[in-house]
Amino acid sequence: MxxxxxTTTSDAAVALTDVDVAFRLADGGVFxxxxxxxxxxxDGEFVAIVGPxxxxxxxxxxxxxxxxTPAAGSADIFGxxxxxxxxxxxxxxxxxxxxPWKTAxxxxxxxxxxxxxxxxxxxxxxxxxxxxxxxxxxxxRYPHMLSGGQRKRVGLAQVLIRDPKILLMDEPFGPLDAQxxxxxxxxxxxxxxxxxxxxxxxxxxxxxxxALSDRVVIMSxxxxxxxxxxxxxxxxxxxxxxxxxxxxxxHDLHRDIxxxxxxxxxxxxxxxxxx
Amino acid sequence: xxxxxxxxxxxxVAILFFAVWYVxxxxxxxxxxxxxxxFFSNPVxxxxxxxxxxxxxxxxxxxxxxxxESMLAFVIGSIGGVLVGFWFARQPRTAAVFDPYVKMxxxxxxxxxxxxxxxxxxxxxxxxxxxxxxxVFFIVFFNxxxxxxxxxxxxxxxxxxxxxxERQLMRHVYWPSALSWMFSSLHTSVGFAVVGAVVGxxxxxxxxxxxxxxxxxxxxxxxxxxxxxFVLAAFVIAIDIVVTLVEKRLLVxxxxxxxxxx
Numbered sequence: 001m002x003x004x005x006x007t008t009t010s011d012a013a014v015a016l017t018d019v020d021v022a023f024r025l026a027d028g029g030v031f032x033x034x035x036x037x038x039x040x041x042x043d044g045e046f047v048a049i050v051g052p053x054x055x056x057x058x059x060x061x062x063x064x065x066x067x068x069t070p071a072a073g074s075a076d077i078f079g080x081x082x083x084x085x086x087x088x089x090x091x092x093x094x095x096x097x098x099x100p101w102k103t104a105x106x107x108x109x110x111x112x113x114x115x116x117x118x119x120x121x122x123x124x125x126x127x128x129x130x131x132x133x134x135x136x137x138x139x140x141r142y143p144h145m146l147s148g149g150q151r152k153r154v155g156l157a158q159v160l161i162r163d164p165k166i167l168l169m170d171e172p173f174g175p176l177d178a179q180x181x182x183x184x185x186x187x188x189x190x191x192x193x194x195x196x197x198x199x200x201x202x203x204x205x206x207x208x209x210x211a212l213s214d215r216v217v218i219m220s221x222x223x224x225x226x227x228x229x230x231x232x233x234x235x236x237x238x239x240x241x242x243x244x245x246x247x248x249x250x251h252d253l254h255r256d257i258x259x260x261x262x263x264x265x266x267x268x269x270x271x272x273x274x275x
Numbered sequence: 276x277x278x279x280x281x282x283x284x285x286x287x288v289a290i291l292f293f294a295v296w297y298v299x300x301x302x303x304x305x306x307x308x309x310x311x312x313x314f315f316s317n318p319v320x321x322x323x324x325x326x327x328x329x330x331x332x333x334x335x336x337x338x339x340x341x342x343x344e345s346m347l348a349f350v351i352g353s354i355g356g357v358l359v360g361f362w363f364a365r366q367p368r369t370a371a372v373f374d375p376y377v378k379m380x381x382x383x384x385x386x387x388x389x390x391x392x393x394x395x396x397x398x399x400x401x402x403x404x405x406x407x408x409x410x411v412f413f414i415v416f417f418n419x420x421x422x423x424x425x426x427x428x429x430x431x432x433x434x435x436x437x438x439x440x441e442r443q444l445m446r447h448v449y450w451p452s453a454l455s456w457m458f459s460s461l462h463t464s465v466g467f468a469v470v471g472a473v474v475g476x477x478x479x480x481x482x483x484x485x486x487x488x489x490x491x492x493x494x495x496x497x498x499x500x501x502x503x504x505f506v507l508a509a510f511v512i513a514i515d516i517v518v519t520l521v522e523k524r525l526l527v528x529x530x531x532x533x534x535x536x537x
Contacts, residue, residue, distance in 0.1 A: 067432055085435055097433035101451040101528045110447065111437045142528040162437065 012076070013166050013198030014041040014064050019073035021059050033059050035224035036073075039217060043078075043165070044196035048209035050261065051219030052268025057202040058094075058170050060219075064200055065091050065168050077166070090164035092155055092172040098143040104130060104154045105139035111162040129157040133187065149180040153187070160191060167192075167199045173208070181205075185212055185241040193238060206261060210253055211241045218261055221268035229260050293318045316498040324502035338510060340483040344400050344472035345514070348407025349465055353457070355408065356415025361453065363416075364423035381413045385471070389478045398481050407471025414464045415457055422456030423449050458525050465518050469511055484510065 021034040034056040041047045049057045062068040063075050066086040075082040077089070098107050109126035113119060130136050133153040135146075143151055152172060159167065173181040185208060192199060203209050209216045210233055218229035233253060235244055244250055276284075299310040300317040312320075328334035363370035389406050396402040426448055434448045457464075476485025484507050491499025 065436060067436070087438065089436070091433065091436040093429050093433055095427075095429040097427075097429045099430060099434075099447065099451070101455065102447075103528075114437065114439050114443050114447075144528070144530040158437070 012040040013043045015076040019070045022071045046199040046213040047215045048201045048213035052265040055219045055222045055225040089166040090159035092169045094171040108157045169201045221264045320498040321501045344403040345468040347404045349468040352408040352411025360416045360419025403475030406475040407468045410467040410471045418456040418460045419453040422453035426452045
């Protein structure tokens with residue numbers, strides 16, 4: 001059993017095993033956010049984590065990124081235990097994470113410049129990436145001159161230009177309006193299908209999760225949240241976010257998952273109000 | 276309001292001010308001159324004095340001395356503020372140890388230091404520069420400290436995930452953030468550099484605008500005092516215009532330039 005687990009672990013891009021996360025509270029107590037969570041993301045697989053607010057979805061993502069060390073359990077990246085920051089991962093944050101003092105082009109190029117790519121080459125490649133995300137003409141704009149959706153596009157280019165093997169996304173399209181989310185979702189699928197990276201995508205939007213991913217993982221309401229459901233999405237690719245939502249298979253899956261998720265959402269709200 | 280009307284109204288205020296000043300200091304109203312010229316001079320004498328200064332060229336020397344003192348105070352104070360601000364922000368333990376002393380030094384009215392600086396550094400420009408430095412340093416220091424401390428945690432996490440090492444974080448994240456805070460207080464710190472220079476000169480010097488005003492005051496030459504004040508005001512406005520230009524260039528990435536309190 002142990003040997004079998006070891007072989008599967010080495011195949012996985014991200015393998016979290018029995019992870020516990022605890023935060024020390026201001027009053028001296030300990031808040032256990034995540035308990036005994038295990039999750040594997042195979043190379044090239046698109047996995048979405050869905051759960052009620054405050055269930056520790058982002059916490060799990062931060063562990064995979066190496067920004068957070070679990071209190072117990074282990075995190076392995078392509079079979080190697082994660083001790084420092086995850087150098088193989090690109091992270092797209094929910095909040096604005098662009099450097100406000102750099103132009104869009106400089107923001108995208110910086111990921112290459114810091115690893116020693118000559119500036120001219122880095123800029124040229126950054127220009128290509130800006131075109132790929134549909135912002136070819138916006139290279140000299142500063143982030144505050146761009147809309148929320150455009151900033152996300154720059155962020156996507158900034159992460160993808162480094163060609164990470166793993167893509168971690170923390171509700172990246174959360175702050176955007178519905179139409180922009182759909183467009184961004186399609187853009188993401190387009191870019192992803194070019195060279196399938198392992199993706200761990202956190203969202204609170206079940207429809208978005210099903211439409212984008214190969215697997216949807218459900219987390220229970222916190223505290224001590226864990227993974228309570230794991231569903232395979234077999235909808236054919238390439239997908240269009242708007243069209244796939246009309247597929248009957250999409251509806252069946254959505255109904256099944258929602259039945260499980262609803263209880264957790266209600267629990268999550270009850271806890272949030274009781275706090 | 277259009278630009279032209281605004282400008283004409285602004286000029287109108289100046290004309291009214293000078294007219295009232297002139298009338299009240301020159302013509303008796305109900306038998307008395309309300310503002311005795313001995314105490315209030317009058318605009319004509321003041322303008323004559325200013326013209327005389329510029330015609331003879333003596334004013335240039337004083338302007339230059341004040342400008343030099345202000346610039347030196349600004350540059351030295353800024354460099355010190357940036358270095359110490361960075362150091363404290365990156366070493367919280369050092370900052371905690373020095374915290375009460377920094378607060379104490381900042382709370383001290385800097386004017387009381389002027390005689391000591393004169394004693395130590397003499398009547399030349401350096402005692403004035405020192406006074407200006409003590410003013411500029413704290414403004415820059417607090418802003419840089421804040422700037423390094425208040426880097427958005429998301430931007431910082433993003434920078435680290437992009438693979439930046441400590442040195443690169445310094446260059447691409449902390450430094451620009453700290454500079455932006457420093458530049459947003461540029462008007463205040465440049466203003467204080469001038470204040471330090473002029474107050475220092477006023478308390479004991481051999482040249483400079485503050486010296487000029489103090490000399491006129493010493494012989495009850497009120498026209499000279501007012502003339503000195505107007506030249507000083509014009510000098511400060513000129514510097515402020517330059518600062519605004521520099522600021523616009525440096526903070527081009529900012530949506531609006533907010534004034535950060537030191």
